[in-house]
Amino acid sequence: MAPRNAPTGRQRRLAVEMRRLREQAGISIQEAAAMLAADRTMISNIEAGRTGLSEERVRQLACHYKCPDTALIDALAAMAGGRRTRPWWDEYRGKLPDGHLDVSEIEHYATRIRTAQTVHVPGLFQTEDHARAIFEFTVPKLPRLEVELRVAHRMGRQTVITGDDPKPYTGIIHEAALRLEFGGRDVARKQLNYLAEAADRANVTLRVIPFSAGGFPGADQSILYAEGPVPQVDTVHLDTALGAQFINAPTPLANYRALLDLMESSALPPDASQSFIRSIARDL
Structure with a gap:
């Protein structure tokens, strides 16, 4: 070959x-x-x-x-x-950094997805306007075409949650991510309402870590943990200032599973988290 x-x-x-x-x-x-x-x-x-x-x-x-x-x-x-047909994210190959496409790929093939976000709403639940506002803050500033390509790609990723075969998903979100008004108050309110509605999906569990919880493990990290059919093929994606980082060695994978468990223990239960998100939206 x-x-x-x-x-x-x-x-x-x-x-x-x-x-x-x-x-x-x-x-x-x-x-x-x-x-x-x-x-x-x-x-x-x-x-x-x-x-x-x-x-x-x-x-x-x-x-x-x-x-x-x-x-x-x-x-x-x-x-x-497993790859018999051209996947949807291939249309962005050569137009977006490869790391973006690799994230789409690991999400698509995951059996379960867990994430933890302390500054941003999880990408799988961002509205178009919210995502666009985030990409417009990229330094150096992105050309308008690339901003729109990144927004379209991010919306495409969301089919793993909303499509015909939705993945089980657990997301941990810090209160700080809920209170940052990317795009202004109206965009932020619509984003929070959309997030709260997403928590009604049978495959989705959202849990909020409030400021009142104080410090917690993993506070400085943005983590996507994609589970495979066996733990040996799990993958962690870290969104860093230097770009996408992918981790697949056995010991770090075990450490990130433990870290996410600890972060969940600091978070509100799902129902209380959904109410918390709606209360912030009402205050805007």
């Missing part, structure tokens, strides 16, 4: 997991290549995401590596064969 020019985030993730399987088996690149009657360049390209993998080849390598975890093998095989 010919090398790829630019593997997607999901393809890179599959490559990382295949390398982990090989290394856990104590097998060298040269030995793995010999098992496939190939040269070491092929294995190197597979483990860098430059060469695609079929479901059959994933299972073949997992067998050679003597991986006993059938659930993990099934998940990796699905990652190899």
